[in-house]
Amino acid sequence: MERPIRVLVAKPGLDGHDRGAKVIARALRDAGMEVIYTGLRQTPEQIANAAIQEDVDCVAMSILSGAHNTLLPKVVHLLKEEGADDILVIGGGVIPDEDIPGLKEEGIQAVFTPGTPTQVTVDFIKSHVTPRA
Amino acid sequence: MDVKAKLLEGNKRAAARIITWIESGDPRGYECLKDLYAHAGHAYVIGITGPPGAGKSTLTDQLVKRIRKTGKKVSIIAVDPTSPFTGGAILGDRIRMNDLTSDAGVFIRSMGARGYLGGISEATAPAIKVLDIMGSDVIIVETVGVGQSEIDIVKHADTTVMVTVPGLGDDIQTIKAGIMEIGDVFVVNKADRDGAKRTVLELEAMLDFNGESPWRPPVLQAIAQQGKGIEVLIEAIEKHEQFLRESGVFEAHRRRNIKSEILELIKKAVMIRVNDHSETEQMLDAYVDQIAAHEQNPFTAAEQIMAHIQFK
Known part of the structure; x- marks a missing residue:
C-alpha cells in the first residue's frame, strides 16, 4: 500500500490572510497528499505539537505578518527538540528576498513567495521529504 | 528505547x-498491537457522528475542554x-480544536477515510487501540460527515452521539433505517436556529416508535459554538456509560466488537490472498471475456476462482 505524503499547512502569527494557505492546501490535495489544515493564528508550539501528533512528512507555513524571522525558525527548533528534525519545513508568503538566506540557514528548506506556481511547491515537497525506513 | 516501550x-x-x-499497511503496526494488546481496554470510547457541518468538531472541542477539567487524558481521532x-x-x-493543541493531556490525530465507506477509516479501530495503550482515559472518534448509512462507528464506540441540526428534512427522514438508529444520545446542535424544537419533537417521536427498550436515548439541544448544552451532554454520556456497565451490555458490546474485528481482519486477509494469487488476474481476464461474450456469468466465475485459491 502506498503511503500518501502528509503535510501540515499552518498559519503562524497574527495575520488573518489564509487565501494562499488554502490554495496551497487544495493544490497538495489534488497532488494526492493528505493535508492537515490547522487554520489561523497558530503558535509555533501548536504547530510543532500538531506536526508530531499527525506524524507529517512536511510542515508548510504561510505567513504575511512580517514575523517570519522569529516564528519559522522557532518551529524548526521545537521539532528538533522533539527529535523530529527529519520533518521537511517550508515557508511561503510575503517574505523579502533578503530574509530568505537567513531562513534557510535556520532550517527552513524553501521559501515560496507570491507568484510561485503551486506545482513548484508540490514538486519540491515530493522530491525533498525524507524517505522513511 | 523501542517504540513499544515508548508507547x-x-x-x-x-x-x-x-x-x-x-494506516499504510506497514506490518510493524500490527506487530506492536499484537505485543501490547493486553494493555488496551481501559479507555472509554465516544463516537461523534452526524451530517457535514452539523458541528461535530466544535462539539468535540467543547466536550474535550470540559472532560479535561476532570484531569482525564483525552485522545481524538478525526x-x-x-x-x-x-x-x-x-x-x-x-x-475547531485549536486550544486543545496546546494541552499536553490531549492527542489529536486526523485521518483520511482512504476509500473506506463506513464513516471512519480502516485504520480507525486499530488506532483506537494504540491510543488506549498510550494511556488515554477517553477516546473520541469523530466520523466523516455522514449521510444515511455510514454506521461503522457503533462497532467501535461505547457511546455514540448523533449530532444533527434543524431543517434537514421532514420527519420521514427520522424513521428511515440506518444512521438515525445508532444514536445512544442525540444532540440537536445550532439550537438557536428556527425549527430546533420541531427537530427535537420529531426525534422524540421516532424514539417513541422504538417501543420498550432498556435505554431510551435522550434528545438534547446544544449551541456548541457558544458552549451551551455541553454539561448536559456530558451527563447523558455518563448516564449511558453507567447503564452499559450496570446492565452488562458493556461487556456484551465489547465481545461483539471483538468478534466483528476478527471477521473484518479475515475479510481483509482473504482479499489480500485473492489479489496476491498468481493466477487471479489471468482467471479474471478470462472470465471477463467469457461473460462479455454471454458465455458465462459473474456468480459462477466468483465461485470457481474461490475454489481455485487455496486457503490454508
Missing part, C-alpha cells in the same frame, strides 16, 4: 508513528473524506 510510557510521537504504520480521484485529502477538523 506504554505515553509517548505521543511513538503513538503517532505506529498509527502511520497501521476522520475526513479522501478524494476518490487523487487519493488526497484536506483534513480540517483541527481548525
Whole structure:
C-alpha cells in the first residue's frame, strides 16, 4: 500500500490572510497528499505539537505578518527538540528576498513567495521529504 | 528505547508513528498491537457522528475542554473524506480544536477515510487501540460527515452521539433505517436556529416508535459554538456509560466488537490472498471475456476462482 505524503499547512502569527494557505492546501490535495489544515493564528508550539501528533512528512507555513524571522525558525527548533528534525519545513508568503538566506540557514528548506506556481511547491515537497525506513 | 516501550510510557510521537504504520499497511503496526494488546481496554470510547457541518468538531472541542477539567487524558481521532480521484485529502477538523493543541493531556490525530465507506477509516479501530495503550482515559472518534448509512462507528464506540441540526428534512427522514438508529444520545446542535424544537419533537417521536427498550436515548439541544448544552451532554454520556456497565451490555458490546474485528481482519486477509494469487488476474481476464461474450456469468466465475485459491 502506498503511503500518501502528509503535510501540515499552518498559519503562524497574527495575520488573518489564509487565501494562499488554502490554495496551497487544495493544490497538495489534488497532488494526492493528505493535508492537515490547522487554520489561523497558530503558535509555533501548536504547530510543532500538531506536526508530531499527525506524524507529517512536511510542515508548510504561510505567513504575511512580517514575523517570519522569529516564528519559522522557532518551529524548526521545537521539532528538533522533539527529535523530529527529519520533518521537511517550508515557508511561503510575503517574505523579502533578503530574509530568505537567513531562513534557510535556520532550517527552513524553501521559501515560496507570491507568484510561485503551486506545482513548484508540490514538486519540491515530493522530491525533498525524507524517505522513511 | 523501542517504540513499544515508548508507547506504554505515553509517548505521543511513538503513538503517532505506529498509527502511520497501521494506516499504510506497514506490518510493524500490527506487530506492536499484537505485543501490547493486553494493555488496551481501559479507555472509554465516544463516537461523534452526524451530517457535514452539523458541528461535530466544535462539539468535540467543547466536550474535550470540559472532560479535561476532570484531569482525564483525552485522545481524538478525526476522520475526513479522501478524494476518490487523487487519493488526497484536506483534513480540517483541527481548525475547531485549536486550544486543545496546546494541552499536553490531549492527542489529536486526523485521518483520511482512504476509500473506506463506513464513516471512519480502516485504520480507525486499530488506532483506537494504540491510543488506549498510550494511556488515554477517553477516546473520541469523530466520523466523516455522514449521510444515511455510514454506521461503522457503533462497532467501535461505547457511546455514540448523533449530532444533527434543524431543517434537514421532514420527519420521514427520522424513521428511515440506518444512521438515525445508532444514536445512544442525540444532540440537536445550532439550537438557536428556527425549527430546533420541531427537530427535537420529531426525534422524540421516532424514539417513541422504538417501543420498550432498556435505554431510551435522550434528545438534547446544544449551541456548541457558544458552549451551551455541553454539561448536559456530558451527563447523558455518563448516564449511558453507567447503564452499559450496570446492565452488562458493556461487556456484551465489547465481545461483539471483538468478534466483528476478527471477521473484518479475515475479510481483509482473504482479499489480500485473492489479489496476491498468481493466477487471479489471468482467471479474471478470462472470465471477463467469457461473460462479455454471454458465455458465462459473474456468480459462477466468483465461485470457481474461490475454489481455485487455496486457503490454508
